[in-house]
Amino acid sequence: ENRPVYPCRQVHSKTVVIVTDQDAEELAEIEADGLITRRRDAVLAVTVADCLPIFLVDRDHGAFALLHSGWRGTGIVVQALRRMEEQYASRPAQIAVSIGPGIGSCCYRVEEDRAVEFRNRFGEKSVRRRENEYYLDLAAANAELLRGLGIKEIRVCGNCTACTPQLSSFRRDGAAFPHMLACIGENQSD
DSSP states (O other): OOOOEEOOBOOSOOOEEEESSOOHHHHTTSBOSEEEEOOTTOEEEEEESSSEEEEEEETTTOOEEEEEEOTTTTTHHHHHHHHHHHHHOOOGGGEEEEEOOBOOTTTOEEOHHHHHHHHHHHOGGGEEEETTEEEEOHHHHHHHHHHHTTOOEEEEOOOBTTTOTTSOOHHHHGGGOOOEEEEEEOOOOO
8 A cells, every 4th residue: 555654844843734635745845843634545754863753643533643842842732732623623632642752851961041941831840950960851841731731641652762772862873863753644454
C-alpha cells in the first residue's frame, strides 16, 4: 500500500498546519512544527533527536496530529488543540496524547535565566535544580499544559535521548547526530 507521508520544514516554532489536499512535497517546504489531519490515507512525520515528538488522536472525530516540541516550541500543544477544535470540533475529553522520547531532566542542563523563564511560563514541574544547576523537563511542561487544557489521557515515554544509547541525541552526539523519525497514521487494516 502506498500512502503519502507528510513532513514539514521544522524550525522550532509553534506553527501547526492542517493537512488537507496539499501535495507532500509542497508541504515539506512549509515552515511548521506540527501537522494535523483527518485524512485516512495520510501519514504525518517529524524528525527528532532531543526534542519531543507529541502524538494526538481524537477518537471521536478521526483527527490526529504530530508535533515537534523542544524548549522553544513548548506550547505548540496549545496551538494544535485549538486548531483541532476549530477544524474538526475536537474536545479535550476525546483526545489521547502520547509524548515520545526526548532529552530528560536528567540531562537537559541550561543556564539559570532560561530555567527561570521556563519555570515562569510552564510551572514548577518544568524545571529541576540539582547542586546549583538547572535542568529543563520538557515532558513535564507539556503534560502540565495538556492537563490544564482538560486532556485526561496522557502517556509519557520516560526514555531520555541523551542517556539511552539506542536513541539519538544532539546534546550527546554533537552535530553528526542521526535524526529519528516519528510518524502517525490511521490503521488501514479494517
